[in-house]
Amino acid sequence: MNPEPQTWRFIDSGAHDGAFNMATDEVLAHRLPPNRPILRVYRWQPFTISLGYHQKRAEVDVARCVRDGIGLVRRPTGGRAILHAQEVTYSVIVPESHPLFQSGTLESYNRISAALVAGLRKLGLPAELARNQRGGPDAREYAHRFACFAASAKYEIMFRGKKLVGSAQRRFRDALLQHGSILLGPQHLRLVEYLTGSRNGGRERALDLLKSKTICVGDILAREVHYTEVVADLREGFENEFGVRLEHEPLTQQEIDLIKEVRRQYRTI
Secondary structure (H helix, E strand, C coil): CCCCCEEEEEEEEEEECHHHHHHHHHHHHHCCCCCCCEEEEEEECCCEEEECCCCCHHHECHHHHHHHCCEEEECCCCCCEEEECCEEEEEEEEECCCHHHHCCHHHHHHHHHHHHHHHHHHCCCCCEECCCCECHHHHHHHHHHCEHHHCECCCCEEECCEEEEEEEEEECCCEEEEEEEEECCHHHHHHHHHEHHHCCCHHHHHHHHHHHHECCHHHHHCCCCCHHHHHHHHHHHHHHHHCEEEEECCCCHHHHHHHHHHHHHHCCC
16 A cells, blocks of 8 residues: 655635735745645736845835835845736745755745746646846846846756756745745736936847746747636645645635734835
8 A cells, every 4th residue: 555645735825915925935935844735826916026135125116116006125045136016926935954954045945936837737738947047248247236137047947948947045044945936927018117337328229138038828829828727736836846746725814814923024115
C-alpha cells in the first residue's frame, strides 16, 4: 500500500491591495508550521506597482500613480519595479526544515519554476526554463535601473525567448519565500508610464524594449485567459512536480487580523 502523499496548504486569497498582499506573504512566512509548505495565489486591486526591497521610491512618479489610481508597495524581495495588473501572482513558502529549503537558492528556484512550467503546459502553453541570463546589454541596463521584466535570469520562465513569469526569492532564518507574476495580459507594459527614468523621450524606447522582452499567456494562446483556469492548472502542476496533495485552507481570522497589523508597514501611498 502506497503511503499518503505529503500535504501542502493551498490558499487563494483573492484580490487585495499591495500592502495586504505583501503583509500576507510576511505573516505566512513567519508563522509557518515546521513541515507544511504553502502555495498561495492572489490578485491585485487596485493595479499596483511593487518596488524591489532596495529600490528607490523616487524612481516612480508617485503623483501620477495617485492620479491614475495605481497602488505602490515595496516587496520584501529584491529586484526592480513591476506593474501588477493582468496576472496570476503566486507565492511559495517553505519551512527551514523542508528539503526544498535545504537544497539551496538556485536548486529551490529551479524546482519551483519546474512546477510552474508543468502547470502552464497543462494549459497548453509550452513554456521553458531559461538556462542562462538573457536580455543583452540594453535590457540588462534597463532592468538594473527600472523594470524587473526587461531581463531574465537562470531558471526563469520563458516562451520563445521572451519572459512570461518573473520571480524573486528571499530566505528568512526559518522560511523560504518565493513569489512571482504570471502575465495573463499586456497591462504590465503600462509600467513605463510611471517610471521617472523613462521621461524625456525615453518612454518609447523603454516600451519597445519591454515589449520585445516579455510575453503574456493571452497572446501565446490567442484568447482571453481567466485567472481561475490558470490557478487550477498550477495546482495540478505543483502536485505532480512535488508529489504532494494541495489542501485548500483559506486564511484564518487570526491570520487576517495579524496581516491587518503588519500591512501598515507596507503602505506607500
